[in-house]
Amino acid sequence: MQRNGLIFRLLGVFLLLLSFHPGDISASTIEPPREFQEPPICRGESPRLDDEDDEDFGDEPDDGSIPSAPFWTVSAKGRLDIERIHIGPVPVGNSVEFRCQASGHPLPSITWLKNGKRITEPDVLSRMRLRPEHWYIVIRNITHSDRGNYTCLVRNRYGVLCHTYYLSTEDAHPRLTLEEGLPANQTVVVGSDAEFTCKAYSTRLLFMQWLKHNEVNGSKFGPDGYPYITILKTTNKTFDVLHLHNVTAEDAGEYSCYAGEKTNFAFRSAWLTVLPKEPLVQSDTEDLASGFNVLRDLLDRRLLSLERRLSELEKHVFGAKNRHN
Structure with missing residues (x-):
């Protein structure tokens, strides 16, 4: 927990430096x-x-x-x-x-x-x-x-x-906080859409940012101790939704909502899991129809065979009768 707290503080300082103009x-x-x-x-x-x-x-x-x-x-x-x-x-x-x-x-x-x-x-x-x-x-x-x-x-x-x-x-003011449980983890299939929601409680919010955490050579942090991140979106609203369209496997990973005031910030992460598309599977109705067609074809072939045998039998009976007469 102590290490996570230090990481969040480093991230907060880094983002404040990026955000202020x-x-x-x-x-x-x-x-x-x-x-x-x-x-x-x-x-x-x-x-x-x-x-x-x-x-x-x-x-x-x-x-x-x-x-x-x-x-x-x-x-x-x-x-x-x-x-x-x-x-x-x-x-x-x-x-x-x-x-x-x-x-x-x-x-x-x-x-x-x-x-x-x-x-x-x-x-x-x-x-x-x-x-x-x-x-x-x-x-x-x-x-x-x-x-x-x-x-x-x-x-x-x-x-x-x-x-x-x-x-x-x-005068002191209520500390900036984020809605509990937001953003929430998401699981989607390749090619579909995903969205993360964040809500901040603040009387003087300066900005809200959506971040994507990256890895470089297997590490999430650079030599300077700051995290590798991509700023996806910045707004001054206290409520915002991050939309991800037509996601791919590369979109999977950690996303963060980061909100900042003059003197403090709040930060919470969620994970996006992207599943591969499953192979097309026939429904039970399709399976039943396919089986019925196979059975019908089999019966048709059997009936055709019986018709041929009956025809040959008729010819044999009529031939024997004629010879007897």
Whole structure:
């Protein structure tokens, strides 16, 4: 069950990446409000934060590498070059992650700020998971008081990098669910039609997709851990039917209904079994008629034989009578 849960999460992340387009609320760029400014250290107006003494960045690198100021890694550069990223609105009670992956020589440190100040609130800290070595922070069980600007401050003795995420929140809402028992397994014969039905319960459904799971060299998952899938259909309806016409043996396999909202998704699979066509079998009526015809032919031949024998017998009797006279 744990492995299946991980697979579904990987699939969910993969499909969300496919489904969202520029301009979606969960990844949209917005202008910073006028009342917000990044801290002076990010604007180059101060060498340190307001609440800290001189920062000790350690000794010069002695591994032969060329010293350099911090820089965003390749995987993060395209995203973090945007001025600011809006995350949300995230429903109360959920979790959110901010990531600022960077490098430099020496390796820089990372500090997280909220609205320009180092995060010190005990309530927030108790719900946070800081992973400096992985360059991210997770805030669990979000409340409305968590909305605001979150800035990662990345620095070493040669420079400073900053990036700000804006988090907005909203009231919690019922979780997206799918109708129990849908889609259901189907068994059909080659050349016939099949259909799968799916119904989602959601107040703000963004999309519903029908997926066909594929195998490549006997594996359902690629080297990156994502499944091999084909997106057959996408809609924004909460109820939809996938129609498969004139199915072949290649259509057999696993099909999934995948529905997504802003912050969560639901996923359920069903199987299509395709049977070969059976050879034509005569009905009982056809068998009876065929047997009657065979019997009639046999009787006709017997009657013809009897008629011939009677004719020969008559000739023999009449011949003997004539000779006697």
